[in-house]
Amino acid sequence: MRVVVQRSKQAKVEVNGEITGQIASGLVLLVGITHSDTDADIQFTADKICNLRIFEDDLGKMNLSLLDVGGEILSVSQFTLYGDCRKGRRPNFMEAAKPEFANELYEKFNEELRSKGVKVETGLFGAMMDVSLTNDGPVTLIIESK
Template structure:
């Protein structure tokens, strides 16, 4: 499992001209799932994300977690995170999980985040989405289970 996270002041995702998810302060997550991922991978990544100390304290140091600042998450499925660009000019997506399996783990991931007390908004799995965000910092990190 691979997640690109961006600390955001606000973000939204639109499908067919309709806003389907939006947040204020928190994290925008681009979520990639590979065919080898399991619930254990999801549990590890979810726990890591909500507890990463990447929000600033009163002194401007990154000492607070998403839980500490009561931030939100905008979670967006992103199979292209497993695109392999080493050969040719068109990415190979063989490492991305098949849609049925990926959707199941993606939904499980969002449910795990919610059980940790996080307000989670999402895009629409498998849809073409327009994502807008104001990156705070900017702070952008990659969290992987392997």
């Protein structure tokens, strides 16, 4: 499992001009699933994201987690995170999980985040989406479960 984590002041995702998910302050997650991912990957990644100390405290130091600040999550499925660009000019997506499997794990991942008390909004799995956000910092990290 590979997740790009972006701290944001606000974010939304639209499909065909309609907003499918929108958050205030929190994190935007671009979520990639590979075929070897398991429930353990979901649990590890969700726990890591919710508890990362990447929000500033009163002294301006990154000492607070998403849970500490009451932040929200906008979770967007992103199979292209498993695009391999080492050969040729067209990315190879062989490491990305098949849609049925990826969607099942993506939904489990979002439920795991919600079970930790976080408000989670999403895009639409498999759709062409317009994602907009105001990066905060910017703070951008990559989390990998393997």
